[in-house]
Amino acid sequence: MKVTEINSWQSVKAEVMRRIVERIWLPGDLVPNEVDLAEEFGVARATVNRAMRDLADAGLLERRRKAGTRVALNPTRKATLEIPITRLEVEQRGWIWRHAILEREESVAPVVVASRLGLPVDTPMLHVRSLHYANSHPFLYEDRWVNISAVKGICDVSFQTIDANEWLVQNATFTRGDISFSAANATAQEAELLEASVGAAIFVIDRTTWNGDIPVTVVRLAYAPGYRMHTEI
Amino acid sequence: MKVTEINSWQSVKAEVMRRIVERIWLPGDLVPNEVDLAEEFGVARATVNRAMRDLADAGLLERRRKAGTRVALNPTRKATLEIPITRLEVEQRGWIWRHAILEREESVAPVVVASRLGLPVDTPMLHVRSLHYANSHPFLYEDRWVNISAVKGICDVSFQTIDANEWLVQNATFTRGDISFSAANATAQEAELLEASVGAAIFVIDRTTWNGDIPVTVVRLAYAPGYRMHTEI
DNA sequence: CAAAGTATTATGTACATACATAATACAATA
DNA sequence: TATTGTATTATGTATGTACATAATACTTTG
CATH class of the missing domain: 3.40.1410.10 (Chorismate lyase-like)
Structure with missing residues (x-):
């Protein structure tokens, strides 16, 4: 049974991240599509989309239309640094x-x-x-x-x-x-x-x-x- | 009359950016709220939200609930750099x-x-x-x-x-x-x-x-x- | 009159639906 | 067989509605 309930895009993100970090989904793997994940987590597709988009922005996932979403082979993490005054x-x-x-x-x-x-x-x-x-x-x-x-x-x-x-x-x-x-x-x-x-x-x-x-x-x-x-x- | 039509979050972002760059909205200024902008641009609030969130991420806007959205006083641009292999x-x-x-x-x-x-x-x-x-x-x-x-x-x-x-x-x-x-x-x-x-x-x-x-x-x-x-x- | 409580407001998020778009797979054709 | 066309599919985006949340403004109460 799950300890943490999934009901927000943040929690979807956390869960997807967990699966990547714990190597349930390996680098290069194709992950389930948004519709399936939405069903599994019991949330709307838009919510899954938001989470996945965020992870793709961070470089942990690679997404392409029709081709689907994969765990990044080289999870090139992006550091954002502020240009200071x-x-x-x-x-x-x-x-x-x-x-x-x-x-x-x-x-x-x-x-x-x-x-x-x-x-x-x-x-x-x-x-x-x-x-x-x-x-x-x-x-x-x-x-x-x-x-x-x-x-x-x-x-x-x-x-x-x-x-x-x-x-x-x-x-x-x-x-x-x-x-x-x-x-x-x-x-x-x-x-x-x-x-x-x-x-x-x-x-x-x-x-x-x-x-x-x-x-x-x-x-x-x-x-x-x-x-x-x-x-x- | 407008040259470019506004019908996507990208175009909303571009238009908002234009107003900031051309100093129609000055640094520190409170900008119209999402509902008003949505009406002005003829798009849904979610679309405006997406654009504004993007610009806030980039450091051009500062947003706070209830307080509204302001043009960043110090538009601390954030550079994203990839941690390379x-x-x-x-x-x-x-x-x-x-x-x-x-x-x-x-x-x-x-x-x-x-x-x-x-x-x-x-x-x-x-x-x-x-x-x-x-x-x-x-x-x-x-x-x-x-x-x-x-x-x-x-x-x-x-x-x-x-x-x-x-x-x-x-x-x-x-x-x-x-x-x-x-x-x-x-x-x-x-x-x-x-x-x-x-x-x-x-x-x-x-x-x-x-x-x-x-x-x-x-x-x-x-x-x-x-x-x-x-x-x- | 100050502290506590309440209403208001703008952003934040969730959802269902619909359609757009890009990439792929597969079939049809020259 | 190579090429062209077409169907399929997963992501991308837009919309309207609804409710959550945080911050402010205002009102009540001691």
């Missing part, structure tokens, strides 16, 4: 956040930036370099290029009170983006800014964003040594 | 994957591992250290501890044909896990194994997994210099 990230750790602009000038896009965004090299852009502090210690060095024509009003913002990241996040909504994470040895400049030694391992995030087909920003975030990005799955 | 990751880049076991021995958990998993220090564990190659170049150094009692049959597996990661992914399904990403300077050992210079910046993933409350594995993945983890949002 630095101020909040620092404050959440109970530290005091501070921010300083190192440079802010309008100029044309350098080749490397222009090519990355797919823009002509003479596109007018805003270059902002800034440093974020946590409890007066350098936390993050931010090097950002903004496509001026894509973000209305950016030329009138001083970035003294809020930082570019935060302002852009609220004002330059983007429809899609591209992120990569890597490790790099600190350059002399980065080492000095982040109060680290030259060559120290630096966690780097490179992000490019678009609004539809219009490039918005390229930004490189270099974190002070010791930074960890964390998530759960 | 190294062999596939290498092969997808068109390289030839190879794998070598450096060490494989049963012993009790060292303090640092035991404490991380919340296990007593005398728990019998399997320690596997291995190296992944891409086109005969070192790609990833993997240092793994497995809770033997949590994974049936692991002692009978040699890991000659498939690697520990892949075997575990298929055989030691976990219900939850914990991942952190960081940058580290290569130790002498890591440098030698990865054919890098000592101190080179190494991208590191630390992962711990549980099956319910039972700890399964702790693993540290140290990637050869130049590795980038990539995702889209």
Whole structure:
């Protein structure tokens, strides 16, 4: 007899997950179809569908019309990680956040930036370099290029009170983006800014964003040594 | 007049997204409730709900019962990144994957591992250290501890044909896990194994997994210099 | 007047039904 | 036999209704 009753999509999900985890359904196996499962569990098909869709999103199941649903051969778990706003990230750790602009000038896009965004090299852009502090210690060095024509009003913002990241996040909504994470040895400049030694391992995030087909920003975030990005799955 | 007709949850999502991106609905704004939107769009409430739930999952909306739905003040976009199987990751880049076991021995958990998993220090564990190659170049150094009692049959597996990661992914399904990403300077050992210079910046993933409350594995993945983890949002 | 209780409201979920769509299997045809 | 067409099937989605739940607003009561 069952200990837990199945009457919600969450419980269907839990039960299906149990069968996968306990290897009642093996990787690659075709699992019963929604109608049969609905009958077995005594719920509506829509409820089973909701649960199965959720598990497919998580990468535990693979579903294809007509072909049916299978336990994923390689249950590629998907971790969702939030792209944080630095101020909040620092404050959440109970530290005091501070921010300083190192440079802010309008100029044309350098080749490397222009090519990355797919823009002509003479596109007018805003270059902002800034440093974020946590409890007066350098936390993050931010090097950002903004496509001026894509973000209305950016030329009138001083970035003294809020930082570019935060302002852009609220004002330059983007429809899609591209992120990569890597490790790099600190350059002399980065080492000095982040109060680290030259060559120290630096966690780097490179992000490019678009609004539809219009490039918005390229930004490189270099974190002070010791930074960890964390998530759960 | 509308160019695109709204008749599916996808189109509702697109339209809501448009209103957010084009700042018709500003960050923090309370948006119309599901019933009203359903009426406006000429679809059922369930359809609106599906669209709105999707956008809330993506971090663009914030929803609370009774309080209603708001455009997220800080549209913290969530990036989903897939936890890859190294062999596939290498092969997808068109390289030839190879794998070598450096060490494989049963012993009790060292303090640092035991404490991380919340296990007593005398728990019998399997320690596997291995190296992944891409086109005969070192790609990833993997240092793994497995809770033997949590994974049936692991002692009978040699890991000659498939690697520990892949075997575990298929055989030691976990219900939850914990991942952190960081940058580290290569130790002498890591440098030698990865054919890098000592101190080179190494991208590191630390992962711990549980099956319910039972700890399964702790693993540290140290990637050869130049590795980038990539995702889209 | 403060605390406790109650009504209201927007989202969350369940269900039955219906039809759409993609992928497969099978039959018919050149 | 290869190809084209057709039936079948499992998932995908839309709808209307109903009730659950959480959070707020309001009212009653001590």
